[in-house]
Amino acid sequence: MKKELGVIPAVYPLPVLMIGTYDENGVPDVMNAAWGTVCDTDKIALCIEGHKTNENIAKTKAFTVALADAAHVKEADYFGIASAKKTPDKFARTGLTAEKSARVNAPVIDEFPLTMECEFIEEVETENLHMVVGKIVNVLADEAVLDEKGNVDAAKLNALVYDHFGRCYRVAGERAGGAWHAGKDLMK
Ligand SMILES: Cc1cc2nc3c(=O)[nH]c(=O)nc-3n(C[C@H](O)[C@H](O)[C@H](O)COP(=O)(O)O)c2cc1C
Secondary structure, three states, X not given: OOOOOOOOOOOOOEEOEEEEEEOOOOOEEEEEEOOEEEEOOOEEEEOOOOOHHHHHHHHHOEEEEEXXXXXXXXXXXXXXXXXXXXXXXXXXXXXXXXXXXXXXXXXXXXXOOEEEEEXXXXXXXOOOOEEEEEEEEEEEEOHHHEOOOOXXXXXXXXXXXXXXXXXXXXXXXXXXXXXXXXXXXXXX
């Protein structure tokens, strides 16, 4: 017997994306975004609206997107509850460090293990959605999260995921089967 839960965004897991931008004075800001995803293989779409981050992207035409890891859950959550609109030293308060991306006008946060460097492409606004779309021009990874072939080993990322049901962060879980592979037997 299934129970009706009404209208809730019943997608799990959601990502914990750290959107890095520079303000008009070159001060780094980072915001937490769970409502975002990749489209195609080189684009990212973020449902973000009304934040200092939006103002920054409008000016710099660039942003970075890092995956938050379990070691930085405190900072990741803070980036989602504090706004640089009210707290100009928002980023500095965390003690994290940032370097300017070599490719786009946005900060790369040293402590996050995997970062996409993105050029702003467009803002899509309809009656139902508001999305900021970026082109991924490069990905930077700490060597510690790579396997022996140089590919990202998700097991080493300790990536946080957002659980909207429980309003908490979890650590991404274990391998359950090969994609484009686990279902092969049923093709016979
Ligand atoms: C877990 C979590 C997820 C969030 N996801 C989003 C999101 O997808 N889109 C959005 O507009 N705001 C989201 N927020 C809220 C922003 O991160 C928050 O308003 C932040 O203060 C904006 O920072 P800024 O004004 O410095 O850019 C989220 C907050 C939390 C805690």
